[in-house]
Amino acid sequence: MNGSDAAPVNGSDAVTMNRSDTVARRRLDPRTLLVHCGWMGAPLGSLALTALATGGRITTGAWLTLAAVAACFALVTAIGLIRWARTDFRVTDERFELRSGLLTRRVRSVPLHRIRTVEVTATPLHRLLGVTVLRAGTAGSGDGAGALVLDALRTAEAQRLRAELLARAGAGAAADDPVLARFSRRWLRYAPLTFWVVGGVFVVAGAVYRTLHGIGIEPWKIGLVRRAWSAFGSGMLWLTVPAALLGLVALGSAGALVLYVENWWNYRLEWTDAHTLRVSHGLLTPRSVTIERARLRGVLLREPLLLRAGGGALVRAVAGGLGDREENRRRSALLPPAPRAEAVRVAGGALQSPFPTPESGNAGAPEPGASGASEALARHPRAALRRRRTRGLLFAVLPGTAALAALGAAFTPVLLHCAWIYALLSTAAVRWLARDAYRSLGHALRGRHLVIRAGTFSRDTLVLQRAAIVGWTFTTSPFTRRAGLVTLTAAVAAGEDGYRLPDLAARHAPALASEAAPGILEEFLVQPTGDAGRDAAEAGLRSR
Amino acid sequence: MPAYPAPLLRPPRHRVDPRARRWWTVQALLTVSGPMLLTALVPAVLGALFFPGALPWLGPLLLVVLVLPALGYLVAMPRWRYAVHAWELGERAVYAAGGWFWQKRRIAPLSRVQTVDTVRGPLQRRYGLATVTVTTASTAGDITIAGLSDADAEELSRRIGEAAQDVPGDAA
Numbered sequence: 001m002n003g004s005d006a007a008p009v010n011g012s013d014a015v016t017m018n019r020s021d022t023v024a025r026r027r028l029d030p031r032t033l034l035v036h037c038g039w040m041g042a043p044l045g046s047l048a049l050t051a052l053a054t055g056g057r058i059t060t061g062a063w064l065t066l067a068a069v070a071a072c073f074a075l076v077t078a079i080g081l082i083r084w085a086r087t088d089f090r091v092t093d094e095r096f097e098l099r100s101g102l103l104t105r106r107v108r109s110v111p112l113h114r115i116r117t118v119e120v121t122a123t124p125l126h127r128l129l130g131v132t133v134l135r136a137g138t139a140g141s142g143d144g145a146g147a148l149v150l151d152a153l154r155t156a157e158a159q160r161l162r163a164e165l166l167a168r169a170g171a172g173a174a175a176d177d178p179v180l181a182r183f184s185r186r187w188l189r190y191a192p193l194t195f196w197v198v199g200g201v202f203v204v205a206g207a208v209y210r211t212l213h214g215i216g217i218e219p220w221k222i223g224l225v226r227r228a229w230s231a232f233g234s235g236m237l238w239l240t241v242p243a244a245l246l247g248l249v250a251l252g253s254a255g256a257l258v259l260y261v262e263n264w265w266n267y268r269l270e271w272t273d274a275h276t277l278r279v280s281h282g283l284l285t286p287r288s289v290t291i292e293r294a295r296l297r298g299v300l301l302r303e304p305l306l307l308r309a310g311g312g313a314l315v316r317a318v319a320g321g322l323g324d325r326e327e328n329r330r331r332s333a334l335l336p337p338a339p340r341a342e343a344v345r346v347a348g349g350a351l352q353s354p355f356p357t358p359e360s361g362n363a364g365a366p367e368p369g370a371s372g373a374s375e376a377l378a379r380h381p382r383a384a385l386r387r388r389r390t391r392g393l394l395f396a397v398l399p400g401t402a403a404l405a406a407l408g409a410a411f412t413p414v415l416l417h418c419a420w421i422y423a424l425l426s427t428a429a430v431r432w433l434a435r436d437a438y439r440s441l442g443h444a445l446r447g448r449h450l451v452i453r454a455g456t457f458s459r460d461t462l463v464l465q466r467a468a469i470v471g472w473t474f475t476t477s478p479f480t481r482r483a484g485l486v487t488l489t490a491a492v493a494a495g496e497d498g499y500r501l502p503d504l505a506a507r508h509a510p511a512l513a514s515e516a517a518p519g520i521l522e523e524f525l526v527q528p529t530g531d532a533g534r535d536a537a538e539a540g541l542r543s544r
Numbered sequence: 545m546p547a548y549p550a551p552l553l554r555p556p557r558h559r560v561d562p563r564a565r566r567w568w569t570v571q572a573l574l575t576v577s578g579p580m581l582l583t584a585l586v587p588a589v590l591g592a593l594f595f596p597g598a599l600p601w602l603g604p605l606l607l608v609v610l611v612l613p614a615l616g617y618l619v620a621m622p623r624w625r626y627a628v629h630a631w632e633l634g635e636r637a638v639y640a641a642g643g644w645f646w647q648k649r650r651i652a653p654l655s656r657v658q659t660v661d662t663v664r665g666p667l668q669r670r671y672g673l674a675t676v677t678v679t680t681a682s683t684a685g686d687i688t689i690a691g692l693s694d695a696d697a698e699e700l701s702r703r704i705g706e707a708a709q710d711v712p713g714d715a716a
Contacts, residue, residue: 470652470656470682470685471656471680471682471685473649473651473684474553474648474649474650475646475647475648476647477647489684490684491652491680491684491685493680493685494682497683497685498684499684507552509553510550510552510553514551519636520636520652520653521553521637521639523634523636524554524556524632524637524639526551526552526553526554527552528550528552
């Protein structure tokens with residue numbers, strides 16, 4: 001039974017409190033009583049069905065059932081009423097207190113700073129009545145054993161209380177909570193925002209076609225397909241094409257949803273003890289990966305373009321010992337596509353320090369724990385922007401336009417028009433993407449970590465332990481040398497082994513490298529000649 | 545932009561052996577330029593024999609697309625490489641520069657060195673050269689110094705081995 005006094009008695013944090021405080025005690029919502037009558041739905045429903053089926057004639061047995069139900073209702077309501085009257089709670093400056101109990105009075109009290117999770121959940125019945133269950137868990141309480149449960153509050157009040165508790169729970173909340181994250185059905189809306197929406201359909205279609213082809217069936221020769229094609233296909237292109245696209249997206253979304261559910265149902269990320277992080281997930285094939293804290297060298301927050309547009313992100317671990325490249329890719333996932341704020345929280349929890357959330361437009365609500373770490377990252381030189389633009393023009397705009405123009409000149413003027421339209425549209429797209437890529441570029445040193453952000457199709461924010469860096473590579477090409485840029489690669493014995501810091505100012509890169517991971521390249525540094533250079537170099541010596 | 549002071553990374557002290565230029569030239573001839581020239585030769589000969597009319601446009605096309613790039617690569621790459629490739633064994637780290645168009649400078653601390661391999665391919669042996677590869681726990685930290693003379697390679701791998709033992713660290 002899920003009564004309002006369900007808060008367990010002997011939780012480790014239960015402390016009897018009888019201090020008279022000025023903070024007012026609050027009651028649960030009266031609608032709680034109705035929630036507890038929910039069990040009557042089944043007998044009453046069957047009774048009603050019986051009455052319907054027999055045309056309104058109610059038998060003696062039915063009357064008896066009804067009487068029993070009524071008696072139970074009276075009893076439950078009476079108990080519920082007393083319970084409701086005798087249950088109250090309050091949030092003082094330091095503690096969260098819940099007083100309950102029918103005959104024996106219990107006061108459970110939890111220091112606010114020990115509260116790690118505050119969950120609000122609602123069954124359909126709760127939702128119908130506009131109320132919510134609030135569950136405040138402490139470290140070590142896991143699934144309910146030590147949790148304070150308020151069943152139920154008005155939804156708005158529950159949300160307010162949750163915010164209140166979390167705000168007071170303090171910055172440490174994310175740092176040493178054993179359970180960092182659990183699966184939430186609301187994340188499913190991010191499933192379609194992956195490559196598989198369209199790509200997956202083509203892959204599956206290709207596989208089906210190949211299979212059919214392999215057993216000797218030509219799909220185009222099946223009567224149904226041919227008739228459908230002749231009826232709709234060629235005649236109404238303006239209808240067929242959008243319909244096909246819509247079908248493609250719907251099919252892809254469904255597929256992505258199924259994959260997401262299969263992969264991530266029962267997802268749970270937790271510190272099993274102080275040194276081990278465990279990720280478990282999977283519906284049909286549950287899998288679980290354990291990462292030693294000593295081998296966890298950093299965290300990667302990944303925001304692919306589509307997912308980013310939807311306000312989502314996913315989190316990967318940068319850890320050693322997960323296997324080869326492919327295995328590492330599969331096993332390093334810490335969080336599936338989920339809301340960005342959640343991703344930031346989880347990343348911070350895995351790092352055990354606030355995840356630096358650099359400015360990123362308005363996406364992502366600021367985390368209470370992450371304040372102070374959200375200064376902007378250091379920008380890269382403008383030459384990086386020019387490089388991105390040039391690359392886009394060279395590799396996306398030029399080939400397509402040239403091909404279309406050549407074909408147009410050879411065959412039909414329609415293609416010539418296509419060529420200039422393509423040139424215009426793709427130039428606009430390239431400029432936008434280049435700008436976005438440039439705005440994404442950034443780096444910073446934050447305490448023990450090096451923060452690198454780069455990418456536009458997949459914007460990756462990497463937070464890497466500086467102590468984990470075991471080597472540096474400076475890569476240049478004639479173009480970057482002319483622009484005064486250099487790409488720095490940090491070698492790490494974890495994750496993808498090398499992490500790139502693209503297009504840094506060549507003048508600053510060596511100093512950054514030596515500051516981020518001291519003791520590797522100092523002996524190969526020289527002071528630049530010239531007065532300005534010497535000043536800078538002296539400053540550099542001092543800083544070391 | 546934070547005021548990162550600006551010391552610069554100087555190139556490594558020691559150049560590779562001058563014979564490496566010849567090695568790279570032969571390598572280019574065998575792997576890139578040779579096949580490209582052969583590919584150009586076949587249509588040129590066929591064209592000259594059977595379709596003399598095609599030569600006025602086929603000839604320049606082959607020249608621009610295949611012959612000139614092949615010759616350019618053959619001449620430029622080894623010189624360019626020789627200008628770039630260099631190495632140095634510091635007190636605490638190994639430092640190597642390599643590449644030609646895309647150039648790489650890589651530094652790995654001696655405390656992280658796991659193995660030191662010396663490799664002599666059949667071509668390299670002809671010119672008395674060797675390649676020293678220093679591996680670390682991270683594949684992005686492995687250092688390859690190609691085109692050392694046999695003696696240098698021997699000496700270098702011995703010294704790296706010794707130095708790596710002297711510098712404390714778990715190589716992890």
